[in-house]
Amino acid sequence: MNAIGDTDQTTATPLAERRPILTARDLVKEFDVGGATLHAVNDVNFTIRQGEIVGMVGESGSGKSTIGRLVLSLLKQTSGDVTFDGENLASLSDKALRALRARMQIVFQDPWSALNPRMSVGRQIGEPLLLHTNLSRSERRQRVERLAERVRLPAKFLSRTPAELSGGQLQRVCIARAIATEPELVVLDEPTSSLDLSVRAGILELLAELRRELGVAMLFISHDLGTVKLISDRIIVLYLGTIVEEGPASLVFGAPAHPYTQALMSAHLPPNPRAPLKRHVLEGEVPSPINLPKGCRFASRCPVALPECSDSLPPLVATGEEDRRAACIRIADGGNRLNL
Amino acid sequence: MTLLAIDNLETDFVSRTLDDEIRVAHALNKVSFEVNRGEIVGLVGETGAGKSLTAQSVLGLLRAPARVVGGEAVFDGRDLLTLPPAEMNELRGYEIGLVVQNPRTSLDPLCRIGDQLVRMQRAHRPVNGRVARKKAVDMLAAVGIPEPERRMRAWPHELSGGMAQRVLMAMALINEPRLLIADEPTTGLDVTVQAAILDLLRQIVLERSMGALIITHDLGVVAHYCERVAVMFAGSIVEEGTVDAVFETPSHPYTRALLSATPERLKLGSGRQLGGPPPDLYNLPIGCHYRDRCERVRDICTTPPPATDLGEGHRVQCHFAKDLEGQPL
Ligand SMILES: Nc1ncnc2c1ncn2[C@@H]1O[C@H](COP(=O)(O)OP(=O)(O)O)[C@@H](O)[C@H]1O
Ligand SMILES: Nc1ncnc2c1ncn2[C@@H]1O[C@H](COP(=O)(O)OP(=O)(O)O)[C@@H](O)[C@H]1O
Ligand code: SF4
Ligand code: SF4
Ligand SMILES: [Mg+2]
Ligand SMILES: [Mg+2]
Numbered sequence: 001m002n003a004i005g006d007t008d009q010t011t012a013t014p015l016a017e018r019r020p021i022l023t024a025r026d027l028v029k030e031f032d033v034g035g036a037t038l039h040a041v042n043d044v045n046f047t048i049r050q051g052e053i054v055g056m057v058g059e060s061g062s063g064k065s066t067i068g069r070l071v072l073s074l075l076k077q078t079s080g081d082v083t084f085d086g087e088n089l090a091s092l093s094d095k096a097l098r099a100l101r102a103r104m105q106i107v108f109q110d111p112w113s114a115l116n117p118r119m120s121v122g123r124q125i126g127e128p129l130l131l132h133t134n135l136s137r138s139e140r141r142q143r144v145e146r147l148a149e150r151v152r153l154p155a156k157f158l159s160r161t162p163a164e165l166s167g168g169q170l171q172r173v174c175i176a177r178a179i180a181t182e183p184e185l186v187v188l189d190e191p192t193s194s195l196d197l198s199v200r201a202g203i204l205e206l207l208a209e210l211r212r213e214l215g216v217a218m219l220f221i222s223h224d225l226g227t228v229k230l231i232s233d234r235i236i237v238l239y240l241g242t243i244v245e246e247g248p249a250s251l252v253f254g255a256p257a258h259p260y261t262q263a264l265m266s267a268h269l270p271p272n273p274r275a276p277l278k279r280h281v282l283e284g285e286v287p288s289p290i291n292l293p294k295g296c297r298f299a300s301r302c303p304v305a306l307p308e309c310s311d312s313l314p315p316l317v318a319t320g321e322e323d324r325r326a327a328c329i330r331i332a333d334g335g336n337r338l339n340l
Numbered sequence: 341m342t343l344l345a346i347d348n349l350e351t352d353f354v355s356r357t358l359d360d361e362i363r364v365a366h367a368l369n370k371v372s373f374e375v376n377r378g379e380i381v382g383l384v385g386e387t388g389a390g391k392s393l394t395a396q397s398v399l400g401l402l403r404a405p406a407r408v409v410g411g412e413a414v415f416d417g418r419d420l421l422t423l424p425p426a427e428m429n430e431l432r433g434y435e436i437g438l439v440v441q442n443p444r445t446s447l448d449p450l451c452r453i454g455d456q457l458v459r460m461q462r463a464h465r466p467v468n469g470r471v472a473r474k475k476a477v478d479m480l481a482a483v484g485i486p487e488p489e490r491r492m493r494a495w496p497h498e499l500s501g502g503m504a505q506r507v508l509m510a511m512a513l514i515n516e517p518r519l520l521i522a523d524e525p526t527t528g529l530d531v532t533v534q535a536a537i538l539d540l541l542r543q544i545v546l547e548r549s550m551g552a553l554i555i556t557h558d559l560g561v562v563a564h565y566c567e568r569v570a571v572m573f574a575g576s577i578v579e580e581g582t583v584d585a586v587f588e589t590p591s592h593p594y595t596r597a598l599l600s601a602t603p604e605r606l607k608l609g610s611g612r613q614l615g616g617p618p619p620d621l622y623n624l625p626i627g628c629h630y631r632d633r634c635e636r637v638r639d640i641c642t643t644p645p646p647a648t649d650l651g652e653g654h655r656v657q658c659h660f661a662k663d664l665e666g667q668p669l
Binding site: 059060166168196197198199200201202204205208209223224225226227229230231263264267268269270271272273274275277279281282284285 | 386387486501530531532534535536539557558559560561562563564583584587588597598599600601602603604605606608609611613614615616617
């Protein structure tokens with residue numbers, strides 16, 4: 001393994017030309033809830049390229065966390081495939097999958113519950129090294145110290161237990177642990193949602209730096225639109241377990257195509273009283289994932305829905321601008337624009 | 341017209357160490373600000389700044405070892421801080437509506453939504469049952485709850501987070517209070533739900549010319565829903581003013597750091613340190629309490645900074661407020 005933090009990836013190949021590190025194909029996840037079937041993830045397709053940060057947004061219950069776990073094989077899909085660096089995860093033996101885990105890691109929202117309260121944080125950062133490498137005890141120790149330095153965690157904290165650290169410091173511990181084995185992909189599930197603004201800023205700064213210097217790809221899950229916009233190259237918008245729009249961050253935020261994306265973005269409140277709000281408050285409730293509507297899943301709340309929207313599920317198709325895709329039948333005739 | 345005037349509010353935590361020494365934490369330090377009729381005031385600051393404690397102090401909800409040790413909070417000619425508990429209980433929930441942080445714990449899990457709304461009305465005035473139920477249904481409809489009649493029979497655990505928050509808002513508003521204090525009313529909710537709840541709050545504040553204090557750490561909420569804002573750090577109001585003045589000419593280094601840390605203004609790669617540990621309330625720095633974290637700190641900052649008035653109620657507690665006013669972030 002090469003040393004952490006010594007390479008600069010900024011001059012590397014443009015994102016669009018890079019090799020996919022992760023591909024999800026026709027991914028479906030159903031949960032059995034008291035005899036009924038809950039459709040949490042429905043035919044989801046996407047790709048994450050090397051060193052790319054993909055932001056995933058959508059209301060709570062839209063399937064973000066489930067997808068995050070599926071792509072890391074922490075949860076077994078009902079159908080569909082996840083391919084990591086060319087290998088179909090489902091076809092791997094347990095042993096091969098365990099080895100692959102060193103190359104894909106996860107960071108959760110709540111660092112308090114992600115860490116063992118009785119173990120020193122230094123030992124917890126070193127755990128993946130114990131699991132996945134043959135490093136000696138002293139080599140591991142050295143590496144943990146470098147990792148702490150990498151995430152700007154003062155070395156004196158390494159011997160302490162989680163209770164002695166602040167939320168921001170604990171999230172740095174979780175990130176250090178996640179990058180210990182130099183993974184190529186890290187899934188971050190709401191990593192900054194429980195942190196104060198200034199602490200959050202420090203974590204975002206760190207993540208951007210890790211991507212730049214280590215070239216690690218990230219699936220960044222969050223319901224905070226401002227944060228996702230800042231950190232992501234590409235955005236995936238979910239509604240009821242279905243991708244409704246996907247594309248470059250600037251395009252999805254700047255000129256959202258799908259009516260749901262438009263409504264979602266319009267509810268975001270930038271911290272600037274002069275920024276005009278073009279609010280579009282959605283009426284009605286999100287349908288139950290147990291009784292998914294047959295046609296467009298957004299039809300019951302969509303202000304520009306037509307009767308035929310409920311006939312069949314609109315496919316996710318290219319909109320013609322850059323590499324953006326959206327799933328709305330009204331994009332073709334321009335009827336997708338909400339009167340914002 | 342002023343509805344609530346908090347003036348030099350001071351709250352301490354008094355505890356005893358194992359060696360029987362008395363320790364005092366100054367949790368709120370000379371907190372002053374006002375809420376007028378027909379306006380929403382935002383109280384912002386990082387976790388632990390003392391925002392919830394301010395609300396609890398004003399509403400007589402402090403629990404030992406916290407204790408108000410100075411100041412006043414005048415509502416309708418009466419100082420809430422010295423009001424006998426019985427009178428405070430009469431005001432709270434009737435003339436002053438309250439939405440506490442964390443909706444899950446503030447609804448009675450064993451009582452249907454409708455019954456809670458009726459009970460809330462009867463706690464203060466004798467009301468005919470049918471009238472009270474009718475009013476409860478209307479209130480649920482007003483806070484945007486679909487099928488309000490059916491929801492009257494719902495149990496709290498059957499509600500989604502957004503619905504529970506709306507029910508809390510309905511509980512706080514059902515007695516048509518003149519003042520609403522809402523502690524993080526939309527934290528953790530989806531932006532679409534947040535928008536609906538805040539729109540409703542603003543509409544009610546204007547229609548009834550109520551006053552509202554919302555405690556939040558979301559600067560976007562403040563920018564778009566509040567008329568005025570007070571910024572709190574380590575138990576002190578370090579800056580206050582109209583939202584336009586504070587967001588456009590932030591003049592306290594803490595406010596400036598806070599604004600710079602919003603994702604919309606954050607410049608990744610700048611290497612600028614925007615946060616840091618909060619000061620120890622048992623051992624606050626002498627002089628300016630922000631000085632251990634301040635980018636601008638000078639020798640003079642070991643003396644307490646004066647409250648500098650920048651005009652039109654824009655007040656800043658910093659030795660260099662006048663220099664910082666109007667400087668780009
Ligand atoms: N273990 C589970 N059993 C049953 N339903 C689940 C389980 N995990 C998630 N769900 C359901 O799947 C849907 C997607 O959930 P989730 O992925 O957690 O959404 P998000 O992270 O976007 O909030 C929700 O309807 C949720 O209730
Ligand atoms: N019993 C207590 N003894 C000492 N300090 C306390 C006690 N309870 C709360 N505090 C402190 O009071 C401060 C203010 O808390 P709070 O008002 O809840 O902050 P906010 O609502 O702004 O996050 C915090 O620093 C908290 O640690
Ligand atoms: S397909 Fe129809 S219902 Fe769905 S988003 Fe487009 S216009 Fe709305
Ligand atoms: S008084 Fe000094 S330390 Fe305090 S905020 Fe102003 S410049 Fe910073
Ligand atoms: Mg989730
Ligand atoms: Mg609080």
